[in-house]
Amino acid sequence: MTTDSIEQLLIEGVQELYYTEQQLVDSLGTLSEETSIQAASHAFADHREATEQQVQRLEQVFEALGEEPEAREDIVVTAMLDEHRQFSGENDGEVLDRYNMAVGQKTEHYEIAAYGNLASLAEKTGNDEAADLLVETLREEQDALDQLTEASEQFDEQQIASD
Template sequence: MTTDSIEQLLVEGVQELYYTEQQQVDALDALAEETGIQAVSHAFASHREETEAQVQRLEQVFEAMGEEPEAREDIVVTAMLDEHDKFAGANDGEVLDRYNMGMGQKTEHYEIAAYGNLVSLAEKTGHDEAAELLVETLREEQDALEELTEASEQFDEQQIASD
């Protein structure tokens, strides 16, 4: 990928997050269904609804930047989804539950880093409205990570207590 300006780097980053969030809508549905832990399943399901709103917010970001919404594949996200599909096809039960929690946390960390970077780029290029919208989603991703981390810790405590 050759990018010749900070502005283009911002646009391509938003395109990749647009792809990421669209992919997450379907992935979160699957994670909520295949996870046997109520708190974690609920965290995935509620974040799915939030993710749908984030897709719409990214469309507002495009509009604020004077760009048409366009998804650009993020190969990291594609690889994580492929990795999950392979693992879920070969595992179930507690192992899959723990894997899904870890994958959810990994995804949230990735999105937090991406949104944080784009906020900085939007501010640097004078796209203040876009930056505000991106900050809103960044905060939601941070909250989702916290909720998932708490649910994972509760799961671990329950597993230790039952052993």
């Protein structure tokens, strides 16, 4: 992949995030349904609603950049989704719950890195409106990670107490 400019790198990154968020809307619903840990299930369901809004916010970012919304496959996200489908098809119970929490946290870390980098590129290229929108979503992703981390810690405490 050859990219001619920082502006083009920004646009391609937003296209990949647009793909990512669209894919995660469906995946978060699945995670919520298949996770038996109530706090994690609620965190996934809550973040699904936020992700729907993030898709719309990315459409605003495209507008601020003077571009039409377009999804560009992010092969990292595709691989994570494929891995989850395979794992969840072969496992259940406590193992699947623990795996789902880890996948949720891994995804949030990935999104935090992507949004942080793109917000920085938007600022560097003078696209302040796009930068502000990206930072708004970055904060939501950080909150989602905190919520999943707390659910994971509660799960660990419950497991220790029951042993």
